[in-house]
Amino acid sequence: MKSFFITLTLVCALTGTLYAQKGFYLKVDAGYSLAFGKIRATDPMYSIYSSTTLSFGKGLQGGISGGYSFNQYLCVELSVSYFLSSKTVTHQNFPIYPSDTIKIDRSQQSHMLRFLPVFVVTADKHKITPYGKFGPVFGIGNIVTDESSYNGALQTKLKMYGGFPIGIYSCVGILYILSDKLQLYAEINNLNMIYAPTKGKYTKYTINGADQLPVLSTNMKEIEYVDSSPIQSTDSNEPQKILKTYYPFSSVGLNAGVKIGF
Template sequence: MVFAVGLFANALFGQGAFVKFSPGYGFSLSSAVMAVNYTEDDDTYEAVYGSLGKGFNIGAAFGYMFNKNVGFELGLNYLIGGKMKGFYDTDALLEDDDMSARMIRIMPSIIISSGLEKVEPYAKVGLVVGLGSITVNEAYELIDWDLEASEKMKLNGGIAVGLNASLGVLFNLSESIGIFAEIAMVTMSYGPTKGEITEYIFDGDDELNELNTSEREYEFVKVLEDDDDPPTSKPTQDLKAKYPFGSIGPNFGIQISF
């Protein structure tokens, strides 16, 4: 039995298995209008373009090379998205908004490698499956009334599916240790299925419990039916929107081969 387990482990890890650990950063790709800046003095509107996929990411992966040129990798990546900010500035109202995302991304990929010993260029292509959430913060100041209000909303639910691709170079320091650098690209959008206001402050007081269900919770649907008298005991329905999560940027890390 022990001998059989040893043979299996040798077959699994001795031929081309490896693990990888890497941090990275993604810049916006496939940008859309995420916010608007307005200044009353100039009477101008400025669109803020970007993608919620931009930001830092931390990743790990397990892979297996079937031969020196072809392999498979299963990656797990956590996105810490950067903020998209907008503002509305008038004599009567000041408003500041921001939006950011967090997402766990599962990335199965096919590896095509040059198979060189010391400096090994490679390419990867595969899918991305994401489970994430979007946080929206809004803060208001009513100048004439000397009042301030703010709310925080979390959008989540549903699964995002997209594509990933990378070009990189692995520097083999020894038979088991290597370091790599790559340019990674993700093309993906995410459409949350539900939303909830998790914080509501009005004039310094926490008023979240004063909101009924229809004011606090949202359900995002593809088809919206008109309702002149919606029930206050159920979430408000609104049309489902898809947000861009595309990114492109560098990853650096270490690879340990078995």
């Protein structure tokens, strides 16, 4: 009888402990990532005096996450983060007849809102506890290109947008447990993603400081990016068609933040 009560007490205690591991939590974090997987940012057909490769994986991000712990080992989590890429600057000479060149200076930057539904697997809880995360990532974003040519006489800003990039996300991290409800964490993450915008629109087009957007036709200020060789329309009220470009957004990064349990 005594052993029965001891066993019952242990079972109740264990059940209570496991139940205490269940529940919702909130996380806030920020981080920085480095890019991998690049494409050439300048056209090799032209005379290039400063060539560079292009990737939008490098930059700053901040986010908020909500999750639910089924037990001390398994959680599901939805993260929403905002990513701002570092600027990529290129300079290029474009030859024109008979022996002159046009200097083109270009700056490109991306903004993206990311959604990450992931599984979280955690080791046995200690003061410092390792964990891993994995799942898909979905994005809504744009790429903005500022360009200056003809010694600064022509200034343009092109916003490329549309499309729905999808990638794969994984990370490993450590929790530093301050209390049952408050924890600090740091993690190294890996993101594999490419993005091909489907639309483009000039939001700035000036010549010698004078705004030309009001007089430009739709064909000159709007772009539709397509999968196969485009057949250009002769209708000036339709966007011009250009083949899609797939831009790399893959990265390796470091995040740190706070986790609050409820």
